[in-house]
Amino acid sequence: MGFAAMLFMSGIAFYLVMNKRVISEWTAVVLIGFAIVQVMLQLFFFMDIQTERKGFKWISLSGGLLVAILAIVYLTR
Numbered sequence: 001m002g003f004a005a006m007l008f009m010s011g012i013a014f015y016l017v018m019n020k021r022v023i024s025e026w027t028a029v030v031l032i033g034f035a036i037v038q039v040m041l042q043l044f045f046f047m048d049i050q051t052e053r054k055g056f057k058w059i060s061l062s063g064g065l066l067v068a069i070l071a072i073v074y075l076t077r
Contacts, residue, residue: 002045009034032072036065
């Protein structure tokens with residue numbers, strides 16, 4: 001289930017990037033959204049984030065996401 005969802009989202013992301021007619025300022029927002037969803041799916045399905053020591057894993061994920069968002073904002077201005 002998770003693997004199929006990630007393949008589907010990767011296909012949509014590839015289509016958005018490769019199709020010249022779809023390029024807009026919202027493409028980057030959609031791609032970042034897909035990336036965040038894929039990270040959450042990978043952590044949930046493949047890295048067992050839902051079991052044992054939930055606090056540390058969610059704090060690590062939140063901190064990493066914060067750093068990534070700040071880096072994107074800093075690099076795109």
